[in-house]
Amino acid sequence: MKQASRNPFDLSGVIVWPILYASIAYYLLDAKHEPRLLLSASLGASVMLMWSLVVIASSGALEQQRWQGTLELVVAAPTPLTAVIGPICVAGALVGTYAIGATLAWGALLFDVPVKIERPVAFALAIPACALAVGMLGLIMASTFVLYRAAFHLGIAMQYPVWIVTGLLVPLSLLPSFVRPLSWLLAPTWGFRGLQEAALGGTPWPDMGMCLVLSAVYLVIGGSCLIAFEYVARARGSLRLT
Amino acid sequence: MNTLRVVFVGGLTSYRALFNWINPWIFIPHTLGYPIFEILFFAYLGRFAGVESDRFFLIGNAFLAIAVTGMFGMGHATAGERRSQTLATLLASPANRFAVFLGRALPSIITGFFVATVSFAICAAILGVHVSLASLPGLALATVAAAFACTALGLCLGAVGLRGRNVSVFADVITACMLVVSGANVPLHLLPGWLQTIASGVPLTHGIQAARAIANGASIAASADLLAKEVAIGGIYLAVGLFMLRLFEFEGRRTGSLERF
Numbered sequence: 191m192k193q194a195s196r197n198p199f200d201l202s203g204v205i206v207w208p209i210l211y212a213s214i215a216y217y218l219l220d221a222k223h224e225p226r227l228l229l230s231a232s233l234g235a236s237v238m239l240m241w242s243l244v245v246i247a248s249s250g251a252l253e254q255q256r257w258q259g260t261l262e263l264v265v266a267a268p269t270p271l272t273a274v275i276g277p278i279c280v281a282g283a284l285v286g287t288y289a290i291g292a293t294l295a296w297g298a299l300l301f302d303v304p305v306k307i308e309r310p311v312a313f314a315l316a317i318p319a320c321a322l323a324v325g326m327l328g329l330i331m332a333s334t335f336v337l338y339r340a341a342f343h344l345g346i347a348m349q350y351p352v353w354i355v356t357g358l359l360v361p362l363s364l365l366p367s368f369v370r371p372l373s374w375l376l377a378p379t380w381g382f383r384g385l386q387e388a389a390l391g392g393t394p395w396p397d398m399g400m401c402l403v404l405s406a407v408y409l410v411i412g413g414s415c416l417i418a419f420e421y422v423a424r425a426r427g428s429l430r431l432t
Numbered sequence: 433m434n435t436l437r438v439v440f441v442g443g444l445t446s447y448r449a450l451f452n453w454i455n456p457w458i459f460i461p462h463t464l465g466y467p468i469f470e471i472l473f474f475a476y477l478g479r480f481a482g483v484e485s486d487r488f489f490l491i492g493n494a495f496l497a498i499a500v501t502g503m504f505g506m507g508h509a510t511a512g513e514r515r516s517q518t519l520a521t522l523l524a525s526p527a528n529r530f531a532v533f534l535g536r537a538l539p540s541i542i543t544g545f546f547v548a549t550v551s552f553a554i555c556a557a558i559l560g561v562h563v564s565l566a567s568l569p570g571l572a573l574a575t576v577a578a579a580f581a582c583t584a585l586g587l588c589l590g591a592v593g594l595r596g597r598n599v600s601v602f603a604d605v606i607t608a609c610m611l612v613v614s615g616a617n618v619p620l621h622l623l624p625g626w627l628q629t630i631a632s633g634v635p636l637t638h639g640i641q642a643a644r645a646i647a648n649g650a651s652i653a654a655s656a657d658l659l660a661k662e663v664a665i666g667g668i669y670l671a672v673g674l675f676m677l678r679l680f681e682f683e684g685r686r687t688g689s690l691e692r693f
Contacts, residue, residue, distance in 0.1 A: 206605050206608055206609070207608055210608045210609065210611055210612055211611075213612055213618075214474075214477075214611060214612055214617050214618055215477070217612075217618040217622050217623070218477060218478065218481035218483045218617070218618065219480075219481050257515065343459075343462040344462060346462070346466065347461070347462045347465040347466050347469075349466075349469075350466065350469030350470050350472075350473050351465075351469050353473060354469060354472060354473050354476065359473075359477055359480075360473070360476040360477050360479075360480050361480060364476055364479060364480055365476065
């Protein structure tokens with residue numbers, strides 16, 4: 191993350207995206223005249239960026255390693271690959287927490303969105319829980335990045351499907367019924383609900399609990415996939431391919 | 433003959449390299465998957481907000497797919513050369529610069545047209561949007577005009593790539609701004625006045641307006657002024673882009689920055 195933060199061009203993307211998505215939501219949803227809906231949209235846009243940063247940061251970091259010729263060294267090192275890639279994913283999600291502050295401030299300053307967090311302590315706890323779960327979901331994605339050199343393209347393509355399926359801006363009730371069970375398996379659904387419930391005065395604890403459970407499950411799946419895919423990549427000799 | 437070879441053979445080779453020679457089985461889903469899900473995302477958001485119709489978001493976001501391919505294709509053309517450390521060699525060659533970059537622009541225009549058309553057709557079927565056959569030639573014309581204008585803006589970004597290290601992110605930011613400014617997702621009348629003024633000077637805005645008018649039954653002649661504006665804007669960006677290429681190439685040579693990465 192330190193490396194990425196050296197380039198102002200890279201940072202500009204992080205700064206602009208959540209504000210733009212939040213703006214679109216404000217312009218469109220303003221027609222409903224529901225301030226709580228706009229606050230919810232701010233949080234949805236924040237989790238959207240969190241997911242984007244996880245897939246882009248992890249796939250981008252691995253692609254960079256490929257181009258620099260250091261991916262083979264990272265894989266050959268005795269440190270488990272999970273311990274190298276996991277923190278990159280979680281760090282991406284933690285940078286995404288900036289989006290929460292940015293979209294709330296943007297909404298309050300320009301669109302008069304009332305920023306009133308009903309349960310501040312729960313909200314403060316929901317943020318790392320969400321970041322951890324989204325980061326761990328990214329670990330599963332990242333395991334494919336070790337195997338495929340085109341994974342960066344796939345990572346980018348995975349943004350909108352997850353945004354739709356997890357109901358970050360559009361309620362799941364509007365989507366086809368088969369989407370709902372899929373949403374239960376994805377961390378952004380629960381992370382967003384945790385933030386939303388804490389901000390609007392609901393009960394965020396079950397959602398935060400689901401974030402922690404899913405984080406553990408993702409860690410096991412992601413770690414296993416990394417071991418398997420690392421073996422395949424070594425056997426094919428594809429780690430050096432750019 | 434050599435210029436044609438640079439345009440077509442060089443352009444095709446560069447285009448393949450742009451995507452790291454990836455397998456078409458990955459390239460096609462990636463190129464189409466992004467705009468298809470983008471269209472669906474905004475169409476459902478529009479339904480939820482009760483603002484505008486599915487057709488509004490379908491056309492707006494299909495055109496944004498053109499912006500993505502045009503700007504990334506052109507923007508990354510120079511950034512990719514820099515990353516693979518072939519930029520200095522390319523610029524040291526005696527090849528006509530216009531031919532070199534025209535060769536990179538043509539595949540972007542064709543890809544933009546293809547992606548917009550296919551994602552439009554797929555999402556129209558999913559969302560149940562009906563567009564009359566009579567409006568298809570007009571829509572195709574608007575698509576080509578928008579693809580030209582976006583690629584011309586992409587040329588400007590490509591020129592920035594002669595100086596900046598990571599123009600892809602810059603292209604990403606511009607594309608993100610297009611989501612709002614071009615009127616693809618937010619009706620222009622909802623935007624503040626100063627943003628509407630900016631919107632009138634960027635690619636896509638007039639192309640999208642023309643396409644929406646044509647899809648709603650207007651004739652090509654009735655939308656001719658919008659199409660002409662889109663092409664004119666593209667022409668201006670093309671001229672600016674070519675000037676920037678010349679300027680930044682000179683600056684890059686002078687400061688020895690072409691191989692910095």
